[in-house]
Every structure is written in structure tokens, then in C-alpha cells.
Amino acid sequence: MIRPMTTLQSVLRNQLGYTATKDGCRQGGCGSCTVLVNGEPMLSCLLPVEDVAGQRVTVLESITPAEGLHPIQEAFLDAYAFQCGYCTPGMVMISKALLDHDPAPSDDDIRQALTGNICRCTGYRPIVEAIHGAAEAMRGSGGEPRR
Amino acid sequence: MTVRSYFLPRSLPEALGLLDERAPELLVMAGGTVAMPLINEGISLPESVMGLRLAGLDRLERTGDVLRIGATATLTQLLDQEAVPMLREAARSTASWSIRNMGTVGGNLFTPPPGGDVGVALLALDASVTLASTRGVREMPLAEFLTGFMTTALAADELLVAIEVPIRSEPTAYLKLGRKHANTPAVVTVAVRLEWHGERVTEARIALGAAGPHPTRARGAEALAVGTRLDADAIAAAAAAAARECEPFTDGVATEWYRRRMVSLLVGRALAQLAPGAGGGGR
Helix, strand or coil, X not given: CCCCXXXXXXXXXXXXXXXXCCCCCCCCCCCCCEEEECCEEEEHHHXXXXXXXXXXXXXXXXXXXXXXXXXXXXXXXXXXCCCCCCCHHHHHHHHHHHHHHCCCCCHHHHHXXXXXXXXXXXXXXXXXXXXXXXXXXXXXXHHCCCC | CCCCEEEXXXXXXXXXXXXXXXXCXXXXXXXXXXXXXXXXXXXXXXXXXXXXXXXXXXXXXEECCEEEEECXXXXXXXXXXXXXXXXXXXXXXXXXXXXXXXXEHHHHCCCCCCCCCHHHXXXXXXXXXXXXXXXXXXXXXXXXXXXXXXXXXXXXXXEEEEEEEECCCCCEEEEEEECCCCCCCEEEEEEEEEEEECCEEEEEEEEEECCXXXXXXXXXXXXXXXXXXXXXXXXXXHHHHHHHHCCCXXXXXXXXXXXXXXXXXXXXXXXXXXXXXXXXXXX
């Protein structure tokens, strides 16, 4: 049971225990709660859960394999693309959406995709590098991470 | 959260019925990008809300020379269409990918400045709006729909259901100045569309965003542009008129003084883009 208009963010974190989706600004301003709805990035803090009943919601936990990491996560590790890590789940989800749409994005494509995802400590350059690295790895053999 | 009832109508008649029964207490929400932040913060405390995401009002349809945009079509859908290039530009310069996947074209018309600048493009394009209630349907020019700061001509029991845009071939110019390159509220937004007969301007639309209580037409500047060859003097005169007649404001993004300067600069640049010999258009 939920109260009317509970956000998808709240249901994920507080009722389902999927806490990778972060609870940042609740204003649609930071991107840390980014999830994919039917493959398209949306902000779970602005989404009444009723609106996505029956839709396919993808969160960080659903792309992380039981053993090891998703190639995008691997690439973030390799590129030192996080310090505090708070923005990382949102960054990984928007990267997933981008690479699903375009397996070989340009620097500009990546920067455009990231405009709604705020990082306040790492800086964006390693994140952009990580996404290039992930793209390369995912285009290569069997999605193995870049070494 | 204090919301007691959340309605998700699956059709327009169902939505209009709910509105008829429960207006004006029923808060109408589409993409949630404006209403949800206020609800999450406790600034807005509605008891009942109607969400339009599943109401089937999100289609884009081209019929002859008219693009009909369902009120809940997303900004991403606007970015993906090709019939009206200025609307692609307006969508591209609005918010971020995730927000464009949620925010709607209709909702953008209810977004207070310095947001809501898709409406600036729609004004320059002579868009009209379709309003429906259980009493019937009416249409009006967007310029009449926008009446003040967060006020419109919409009656309490009415719903904005579509926006119609004439499809024309002449080049247009759309310039948005923000503090950042992307995902940024406007310092000033300018949208211009001109019609020509030979070397003379016969019709001018110069629309401004973040330079008044809602997107507005700079009618004095438009009048000055009409009949000219859009030479440097005509451009300067129109830009100066726009700066005089606009009603900018000071907020966290920019001061009134700066916005007025930028109205002059951007109107001048937009007109120069469309002037003969400039290589045609802001596409």
C-alpha cells in the first residue's frame, strides 16, 4: 500500500530497498535520482508511482550483474570518475540511456546528455572519459571493460 | 505528502468530467516538472491532483500546413519533429534530457518566467491554443491566452488540450541567453519570424521571454520592422524599441537592467540573422 502520489523515488528507496537511486534535491535539478522508464531517462523524484504502473523501470540494481560490474560501472572505476559517489548512480543510468541510443557518442553528445546530472566534486572530465571508455568496451568483444 | 486523491484519467472526456466535478480545487498536472518540486517541498499542498500522463493528449499531428501538438506531448517529442525547425531549437535549449522526457509543451505555457520559453517560440509562430470543457471547445491565439504572471485565459473547468502551429517556410531566428550553455533558465529569450514581399518586411513577430510577466510580443519593435528592408538602421531601431517596451525583472539569474540590455542585443542579433545577405535564418 502506498499513499496517493508517492514518488517512484520514494517507493524504490523506502519500500523496495533499492537505494542506489539517490534522494538529492527532489526538485528535478540534480539528476541523482535518474531511472529509465521504458528505456528513457526520467527523474524518479518528479514521477508519481501511479504514472508508471505497468511500465518497465530500470534502476542501477537492475543493470548490475550478480557477479562483477556492468561495463559502464567498470569504466567509471577505471577513469576515477567519482569521488564521493553520490551522483554516480544517476550518471551511470544516463550513460546507459545514452549508449543504448548511440553506441559511439561524440564528446559533445556526452556533454549534452549529462547537462541534467550534477557532480559537485569529481568534475566532469573523468566522467566524460568513463563514458567514452564504456562505449569502447561495449562495442568491443562481449562488453568486457576496458583495461 | 498531503495529497488525498490522485486521479489518472485515461481519456479526454474522463479528464473533463473530473474537472467539471472538482474544479477549482483539483490541481492539474502533466509532466510534473513544475508541480512536483512544489509538492515535494510542501510549498504547494493540494488535496486532489489530476495527472494527465495517461489521458492520451500527447500526439503530434501534421494536417496540411498545421502542426497540432497535443498539450501533453513532451519536449522530447517537440525535439524529434521536423515540421517546425524553431520548435526543435526551443526544445533543445530547454532543460535537460530527463526533464524533456517528462515536461510537456502545454505545461511549458504555465511555467513562470524565466522558464517557459518554448512559449516564446510558439508566440513568434502565431500558435493558437485549443481549450476544452464539458461545455465545449474554443480556440484562441496564444497571445490572448497568456494574460499575466502565472495567469491565463483558461476557465476553472477548462483544460488546455492542444496547441496549433501554422507551418511556414520562411527562416526564423531563436536565441536564448542563459548563464550556462545548457539546462539553464533564460536571461532573455528572443524568437523572430518575418514575412517578406521582395526586399521589404511585410509581417514581423518578435517574441520575448524572461522580459515580462509571461512570453510577450514586442509589438512596437514589430511595427518598426514592417515596411523596412531590415538594414542596419531598421535593426537598431527595432532593437531599441524592444528594449524600451519590455518589462524585465530582477531575480537570481539576472537583473532587470541587464535583461533590458540583452533584449536589445538579442533582438538585434536575431534580426541581423534574418536580414538580406545574412545567409538566411536561425536554423
